[in-house]
Each structure stands twice: as C-alpha cells, then as structure tokens.
Amino acid sequence: MTQSSPPQRPRWGEFLIENLIRVCGFSAIAFVAVIFFFLLREGLPTLGRVSPAEMLKQRWYPTFDLFGMLPLLLGSALVTVLATAMAVPLGLATAIFVREVAPNWAREILKPLIEVLAGIPSVVLGFLGMVAAAPLIQRYLGAPTGLTAFSGAMMLAYMSLPTIISVAEDALDAVPRSYRDAALALGATHWQTIWRVTLPAARSGVVIAVMLGVGRAIGETMAVMMVTGNAARLPLTFDSIFRPVRTMTATIAAEMGEVAQGSTHYHVLFMVGIVLFVVTFIINAIASAVVIRGGPKRGGRLLG
C-alpha cells in the first residue's frame, strides 16, 4: 500500500504523537535493562563482603552471617521439578482434550473455568493449601508436617496449568486442518491422528508451553512461601519431598521486610533476585526465540 496523498504541510501534533508512540514501543527494552541494572546495583556489593565460594555453601543462617544459597537453589529446583512433573502431563492431556476431543458443551465449561484458575490470586491458593490441603497431606501421606515440598509443588502445578494449557492449545490450533484430514482419510483412528500427526506437528509449541510453565513455577512466591514450611535445609534424600523446604522466592519475600537497607543480608537478597532474574530470562529467551519465528500472533497469546 503506497501513500499517494498530496504533500501536506507538516503537522506538529501528529509528529509529536507518533514519536511518543515510538518511545512507548522502545520502552520495553529500556525497562528490562533498568530492572537488571537496579538488581545489579543493589546485588553486586555482596561480592565485596561474601565470597562466591561462601555463597555456594550449604548453610543459610543470616543471623550468623552465613549466606550459603545452596539449600535455596536446590529447594527451588526440587519444588519446580516436582510441579513440572505433575503439571505437564495433566496440562498437555487437558489441552488435547479441549482442542481435539471434547464435545462443544464440555469446551464451553472447561475454558472459562481454566481462565478462572488463572485469575485466582496466589495468596488465596496458598491460604487454602495451608488450611485445607496440608492437613490432608499430613494425615494420608504420613509426613511429620503438612507443609512440605510436595504441598508446594501441588499448588505450583495448578498455578502453572493455565499457562501450559493455553499455550499448548494454541500450538494444536496452529496445526493445519489438512494434516488431520489426510491422516483420517488414510484410515487412521481419531486417536492415532492425534498421537502420530497432530501432536508431532505441534511439537515446538508444546515445548514452549512446558518452558513457560517451568518459568512460572520458579518465580511463584506467595503460595510457595505459605505451604512449603520454609526450612532452609538441603533436600538431598528421597524423603525430602515430604519435608519442608525453602525456595529463593520465599526467602526474598520473607526476609526483605526485616533487613536494614545496605546491610550484607540486604545485598545478598538482591543477589538471590539476580539469580532468579537470570534463570527466568534464559528460559523465556529460549521460548521466545521459537515464538518470534512463529509471528506476533502466537507471541501475544503467551502472555495473557
């Protein structure tokens, strides 16, 4: 489309507003940079006071100036892995059901409910996890307390489900209809078509769904803080699943309110924030490399 209107005198209002819009567009890049800059500014002074070797040790006792982050890193990893193991099969199966199998009436019920789940604040789920789920876990799984890594992972699994389901659904949606028609015409059953044709064709989108689910799980704060019991111990044995753990996010949220600005503890908590920022940045950068190739249409859905 070429603009063939006759030359006009310059419109200053328009010039101004178009440049404002441009600035808004570029602002996203600036914000990521500014966020990272401020995390570094407040976090890097740690290095002058606590050596990196000490930060990788296994004791987190800020009152005694012991800032070993290993239990927090492993705590976050344990809870995230458990949550992913629960959420991915459940989320993918639900996405396939909603997109490929479910009758219309079932879809009309499922989709709004999943949207509602996405809207439930994490602090409400954490509260319910404490008063309703934890006692059940304690009674039926024989754990010494209901506030365990497992309880936290369950909450996280449900919180990352809406992300996984909606992104996987979009991926299935993007598979051309002709693929399915061809498989069915060759005599494949509905299920064979899904398993052998549709799902492999949607592979890259499914991978994105899983990664974004993982990203959400690592960064979740309130529900995890309320139900994992918050004991900074190394989760190394198998039964750690049913013991309290403490994640990086919960540590920041629980301790930042009580530290003095400029203290070592304050800077170390920002250091934990830097670790979280970098980990989620890498996960999202990989996912978005795949998305951006698929065009803006699919990128938009990821966030909503």
Next chain:
Amino acid sequence: MSRQTSEKIAFAVLTFAAISVVVPILLVLGYIVVQGLGATSWEFLTAMPRSGMKEGGVLPAVIGTLVLTFGTAVAALPLGVGAAIYLAEYARDNWLTRAIRLAIINLAGIPSVVYGLFGLGLFVLALGMGTSIVAGSLTLGLMTLPIVISTAEEAILTVPQSFRVVSISLGGTRWQTIRYQVLPQALPGIITGVILGLERAAGETAPILFTVAAFYLPRLPTSIFDQTMALPYHLYVVSTQVPGMPIDVQFGTALVLLALVLSMNAIATVIRSRFRRRRQW
C-alpha cells in the same frame, strides 16, 4: 489390542485428566464461598479492623486494593497502549522489533517478587518515594505492562485492513487513520485486556510487600505518598503472621479478595462476548 480399544483407553485418560484439572478448581471456589459467606457481612466490608485485626472489618484493605488497581491502570494504560500501537501499526519486521518482542516476553516472565525488589531499589529508595501508593502502583504497573501490550496489540491487529485502506485512500494521515478508524474498533478488545491485566495486579502480593503494603493501618490513605493496607497482603498477614487469628476473618478476607478479582474477570468476559456478537466484520 485393537485400534478402537486403544482409542477408547486414550480418550478415557484424556477425559480423566481434564476432570482432575477442573474438579479442584470447583472445590477451591466452593470451599471459599461456603466458608467465607458465614464470615462476611456488611460490617466486615465497611468497618475498620479492630483489636489487632481480630475483629472489625477490612475496609482499609479493600480501599487500598482499589486505589492500587486504579494507580496500576494509570501507570500501565498509556504506555501499554502506545507500545501496542507501535508494534501493530508502525514497527517493521527487523531486529529492533524482534528485540522489543523479546523484551516484552521477558518482562512477562520476571518473577513477581523480583518486581518487588526492583520497586524497592528504584522507586522506594533511589527515587525517594518511600513505601507509598505511588511506588506500589508503579511497580504493579510495570508488572502489568506486558499483558496490556500483548492483548491491546492483538485487539488492534484484528481490525481488518480494509478500514485502514479506505481511510488512507480518502486522504487521512496515518495517525488520523489510527485515531479515528483503528482505535475505536479495537477499543473493546483493549479494555478487556486491560481489565485482565488489572485483575492480576489486584491479586498480587509479592510486588507490594516492600513497596506499599502496611501490616496494620486502620485508617484510609489520604495521599499517594501514604502506605496502605491491601487485600492480598492482608490475607497473608491474617493467615500466617498473627497467632490466634479467628478462622472467620481469614476466610472472610479470602472471599472478599476472590470476589473482587473474579468480578473483574467476569466484566472482561462480558465485554469480550458482547463485542464479538456486535462487530461488523
């Protein structure tokens, strides 16, 4: 095993998965409504908390959350819609645009507690705003920005190209076309997206922990530099920080927060479905 049998088994598994996703959601909603209804009353909504929050109501937390949500909208709306217009109408397909998209996706992925840290570092300390409504709103606004941008862009992209072609062929400039043709058509979609973003902001706790939230402040804020109570933080406080808190206060707070957030969700859904039925293309 025949193909038909394996199909039956597979579909049964898929159905079971969907049910096990949905049933806990219904249980959560049902449980909070049943337990919370007994605890909420007109007084609970409109009274100040008393006796260390164990009695009275949650008025300052409700007002605080509404104020913060409004502040979030003020912070995120112009910037988010501007960025969406840029991406949908101006951006070329080049490395810069790809970098912007990468940045937006990463903004959406930054953990909420890290936004809290950033808000503390920049707004509260470096800019000297202190723990205040303005610092909390800006933090929440930044967190909401990627949702606003992506939903608004999607709404703008659904406006058919013919609207733009006609406007420009009649001599309209690019901005006139956007202002008088594209934006009015995209408005319902933009509003839906903004409400969904605000819904998330209203329910967030971690970003307001160090930027605005007050533990116990039984009065209403009078300026944007005041601290304020907020519902999500209040629920966290009454359920974990105060021993001997009556369970009624906890469930009441949870129900009020859930009702507020889900009613925003409902409003967005209604706007979206009415818009889909009415639009002319």
